[in-house]
Amino acid sequence: MTWILFLEQSLNGLQFGLMLFLLASGLTLVFGIMDMINLAHGALYMVGAFLAAWLAELTLSFLWGVLLAVPLTALFGMVLEASLLRSLYRRDHMSQVLATFALILIINEAVRMIWGSDLALSAPAALSGPVELLPGLKYPSYRLVIIGVGLALALFLYLLVTQTRMGAWVRAGASNRDMAMAMGINIQRLFTLVFGLGAAMCAVAGAMLGPLLAVQVGMGESILILAFVVIVIGGIGSIWGAFVGSLLVGFVDTFGRTLLPHLFRELFPPQVAATAGPAAASIMVYLLMAVVLFIRPQGLFARRS
Amino acid sequence: MSGPLSTAGETKPWVWCCLLVLAVGLGWLMQAQGLGFYLSMLSRMMIYGLAACSLNLILGYGGLVSFGHAAFVGIGAYTVGILITEGVPSGWIGFPAAMLVSAVFAALIGAISLRTRGVYFIMITLAFAQMVYYLVNSVKAYGGDEGLNIRMRSDFGFGLNLKNDLAFYYLVLLCLALSLWFMHRLMHSRFGRVVLAQRDDDVRTEALGFAVYRYQMVLFVLAGAIGGLSGALMVNQQNYVNPNLMHWTQSGVLMVMVILGGVGTLAGGLWGALLLLTLEDVFAEYTVHWQFYVGWILLAVVLMAPQGLAGLFKRRDQEGRHG
Amino acid sequence: MADAVLQVKSLVKHFGALCATDHVSLDVRAGEIHALIGPNGAGKTSLVAQLSGLLASDSGQVLFMAEDITALSAHQRVRRGLVRSFQITRLFKSFSVRDNVALAVQARTGNPYSFWRPVAAERALHEEAQAILRDIGLAERADVLAQKLSHGEQRVLEVGLAMATAPKLLLLDEPMAGTGPEESQRIEALIEGLKNRVSILLVEHDMEAVFRLADRISVLVNGAVIACGQPQDIRHDPMVIAAYLGEEQSA
Numbered sequence: 098m099t100w101i102l103f104l105e106q107s108l109n110g111l112q113f114g115l116m117l118f119l120l121a122s123g124l125t126l127v128f129g130i131m132d133m134i135n136l137a138h139g140a141l142y143m144v145g146a147f148l149a150a151w152l153a154e155l156t157l158s159f160l161w162g163v164l165l166a167v168p169l170t171a172l173f174g175m176v177l178e179a180s181l182l183r184s185l186y187r188r189d190h191m192s193q194v195l196a197t198f199a200l201i202l203i204i205n206e207a208v209r210m211i212w213g214s215d216l217a218l219s220a221p222a223a224l225s226g227p228v229e230l231l232p233g234l235k236y237p238s239y240r241l242v243i244i245g246v247g248l249a250l251a252l253f254l255y256l257l258v259t260q261t262r263m264g265a266w267v268r269a270g271a272s273n274r275d276m277a278m279a280m281g282i283n284i285q286r287l288f289t290l291v292f293g294l295g296a297a298m299c300a301v302a303g304a305m306l307g308p309l310l311a312v313q314v315g316m317g318e319s320i321l322i323l324a325f326v327v328i329v330i331g332g333i334g335s336i337w338g339a340f341v342g343s344l345l346v347g348f349v350d351t352f353g354r355t356l357l358p359h360l361f362r363e364l365f366p367p368q369v370a371a372t373a374g375p376a377a378a379s380i381m382v383y384l385l386m387a388v389v390l391f392i393r394p395q396g397l398f399a400r401r402s
Numbered sequence: 403m404s405g406p407l408s409t410a411g412e413t414k415p416w417v418w419c420c421l422l423v424l425a426v427g428l429g430w431l432m433q434a435q436g437l438g439f440y441l442s443m444l445s446r447m448m449i450y451g452l453a454a455c456s457l458n459l460i461l462g463y464g465g466l467v468s469f470g471h472a473a474f475v476g477i478g479a480y481t482v483g484i485l486i487t488e489g490v491p492s493g494w495i496g497f498p499a500a501m502l503v504s505a506v507f508a509a510l511i512g513a514i515s516l517r518t519r520g521v522y523f524i525m526i527t528l529a530f531a532q533m534v535y536y537l538v539n540s541v542k543a544y545g546g547d548e549g550l551n552i553r554m555r556s557d558f559g560f561g562l563n564l565k566n567d568l569a570f571y572y573l574v575l576l577c578l579a580l581s582l583w584f585m586h587r588l589m590h591s592r593f594g595r596v597v598l599a600q601r602d603d604d605v606r607t608e609a610l611g612f613a614v615y616r617y618q619m620v621l622f623v624l625a626g627a628i629g630g631l632s633g634a635l636m637v638n639q640q641n642y643v644n645p646n647l648m649h650w651t652q653s654g655v656l657m658v659m660v661i662l663g664g665v666g667t668l669a670g671g672l673w674g675a676l677l678l679l680t681l682e683d684v685f686a687e688y689t690v691h692w693q694f695y696v697g698w699i700l701l702a703v704v705l706m707a708p709q710g711l712a713g714l715f716k717r718r719d720q721e722g723r724h725g
Numbered sequence: 726m727a728d729a730v731l732q733v734k735s736l737v738k739h740f741g742a743l744c745a746t747d748h749v750s751l752d753v754r755a756g757e758i759h760a761l762i763g764p765n766g767a768g769k770t771s772l773v774a775q776l777s778g779l780l781a782s783d784s785g786q787v788l789f790m791a792e793d794i795t796a797l798s799a800h801q802r803v804r805r806g807l808v809r810s811f812q813i814t815r816l817f818k819s820f821s822v823r824d825n826v827a828l829a830v831q832a833r834t835g836n837p838y839s840f841w842r843p844v845a846a847e848r849a850l851h852e853e854a855q856a857i858l859r860d861i862g863l864a865e866r867a868d869v870l871a872q873k874l875s876h877g878e879q880r881v882l883e884v885g886l887a888m889a890t891a892p893k894l895l896l897l898d899e900p901m902a903g904t905g906p907e908e909s910q911r912i913e914a915l916i917e918g919l920k921n922r923v924s925i926l927l928v929e930h931d932m933e934a935v936f937r938l939a940d941r942i943s944v945l946v947n948g949a950v951i952a953c954g955q956p957q958d959i960r961h962d963p964m965v966i967a968a969y970l971g972e973e974q975s976a
Binding site for chain 2: 128134136181184188190191192194195196198199200201202203205206207209210318322325326329333371372373375376379380383384386387390391394395396
């Protein structure tokens with residue numbers, strides 16, 4: 098593995114990790130404050146991607162597609178929360194699983210009915226070329242933009258949570274909901290806003306990853322799993338945990354997929370390597386989660402009392 | 403006498419016997435009327451029902467929300483599939499092997515997972531199931547992501563040809579009946595009492611002198627084994643098995659069946675499977691977007707009938723806690 | 726002490742900066758009722774948790790019947806006869822009252838992993854459970870679901886459940902918490918009836934009951950035992966009065 102390859106993969110890991118963070122942050126707050134398992138979170142990511150693709154087509158501009166998709170998805174998220182999800186907070190986890198699973202079916206099919214099974218979304222032409230970061234290291238400019246956007250949003254979220262009053266309420270709600278309510282925080286309204294924010298973040302992730310990963314029905318399920326892994330590793334209710342967890346998962350997954358098959362080819366005969374390499378790469382992230390849970394069962398930065 | 407499985411609220415044995423006789427008769431009738439296709443469909447539903455009932459052992463009775471149960475179904479299916487592919491078509495070897503291999507995996511996964519609680523348990527069972535999924539996906543020798551076709555069904559000898567819809571249906575019915583009977587005896591035994599107790603309060607159960615972890619392990623392994631049995635039947639029914647059978651969304655489907663039919667009731671998984679799959683088939687006749695309508699119905703059920711279908715028929719004063 | 730059923734030697738437990746258990750040493754003699762009193766936050770609950778095996782101590786030893794049980798898990802301690810009741814009621818809510826007790830009896834009799842025989846058919850088990858219910862005065866409520874009992878009745882069942890395990894030492898964690906006068910008397914009578922048959926470590930706030938029941942009293946303040954002795958001595962101990970009883974008397 099050369100230095101250049103290592104740096105390139107690190108950037109890929111960072112890029113993926115930051116996008117995962119956009120999903121995981123919303124998910125961890127939902128789980129942390131309202132103690133609700135929301136399987137439909139991935140559906141918001143998908144809706145964001147589809148809206149961006151559709152609007153980009155209509156406006157002939159990738160930028161406008163993204164800029165319009167984000168508030169629309171946020172609105173969709175808030176409507177969903179206020180109408181359906183709210184009645185699930187008091188219910189047990191199994192009911193939540195059933196209901197949000199049903200939502201996945203509904204939203205997946207609805208998207209299919211409106212737009213079909215997939216939509217094309219391509220990165221803006223201006224960003225299709227590589228940028229030479231270091232002599233010999235050429236990195237796609239679009240991916241750099243993703244990293245930039247991801248870092249900017251992470252910073253925005255950090256400032257929101259630590260510097261604003263709303264952020265203080267969120268932190269209070271995440272560590273002890275009943276106490277927060279007793280202190281007069283309108284947890285219901287706060288929560289709708291938080292949900293909307295989470296949906297907006299999902300939309301950004303969906304729109305930005307669209308050109309790389311393909312905008313298709315079902316894209317939510319595969320990334321949702323990883324988002325759950327992230328919040329379990331990071332500790333439910335902790336945004337900082339979600340950040341660290343996302344980067345960890347991003348790096349492990351990226352390096353796992355590139356390094357491990359390589360390593361296996363070096364160490365094992367070809368038939369074994371051909372099978373074991375990709376298999377090991379896929380399970381790395383889950384292995385990571387199992388190890389973290391073994392050592393620290395509540396996650397790395399558990400917040401909930 | 404009230405209690406966790408009081409005979410007052412439970413379905414009486416004679417009702418089950420009648421149902422069994424009806425099921426036997428129905429199969430014969432359908433075959434005679436040339437409805438072999440529907441007979442095969444019914445077999446498929448019953449196999450899913452068996453899988454869902456095995457999940458109910460740990461989910462409904464044990465109170466352990468496992469999101470990785472589909473892995474055991476898949477493992478059972480692949481065990482039989484691989485054995486047949488490798489020239490060992492005997493059902494007498496295949497089926498027990500399927501149950502054994504599933505049980506072993508359940509023991510391994512359970513040993514680690516059962517040390518966690520609540521949502522972490524959910525996640526870690528999910529993670530293990532995904533690991534199995536990816537592992538199987540990458541084994542190209544047995545089809546990889548394209549799945550494994552088997553050329554013949556399990557051979558049990560005695561002139562029993564499982565390609566015959568009725569014969570297969572009776573095999574499924576037999577497995578289902580035996581499994582349900584076993585689960586019934588299990589839950590009414592001393593072991594079952596401890597399982598139900600730890601569902602209500604595991605700390606108190608431990609404080610009475612029971613090693614709760616051991617009981618959970620045994621339950622988990624039994625559930626895995628029966629899941630493996632349903633997998634063995636499934637690969638026979640479809641002549642095919644695919645890693646997607648083990649994807650976490652399939653575990654979700656099984657969970658939906660259990661919750662729909664009634665968590666913690668003996669045959670809730672079966673009724674849920676029958677209902678869900680019937681809904682799917684009915685809606686699929688009219689529209690390609692049947693999942694949309696099924697989704698709304700599921701949503702309606704969870705919002706309006708918290709105890710699932712079986713709960714609709716239970717008397718109010720016998721309600722236990724939610725899961 | 727040759728007579729001691731339970732010996733606690735210098736038990737220590739920290740929660741971060743907070744010292745919940747500060748080198749606590751005490752012993753419970755065979756057949757005695759040893760009460761543990763102290764103001765709220767004194768560390769009584771964490772001590773009970775450590776003794777019952779639900780919480781690991783940082784250091785120190787616990788000896789039960791002269792055996793070092795410090796490393797044993799909760800269910801292992803129960804098997805040896807060290808049983809606790811809970812301050813916040815923990816019952817099997819979906820079980821009937823009789824089935825709750827039957828489970829405790831089941832734990833110490835017969836085959837633990839019996840898979841096949843229906844429990845409902847075990848007459849001996851249910852008769853013994855019913856007998857215990859008669860002892861604790863809940864015989865008429867035998868078929869009622871535990872969650873339907875009144876709070877006071879649940880507290881009685883809570884103690885009864887611990888008794889049903891046939892313990893050698895009972896750790897009673899505020900058995901009269903939240904009960905009215907009638908149930909308090911019932912529980913007090915139960916405890917009195919166990920004297921000399923079962924050793925008891927009684928954690929309680931009800932001072933009158935404590936002074937009536939206890940053979941010896943230990944006082945826990947800020948995680949440490951500040952006094953241990955006979956009730957009349959404790960009553961007049963100036964340190965105890967200052968730290969604890971003073972609060973009660975002025976209230």
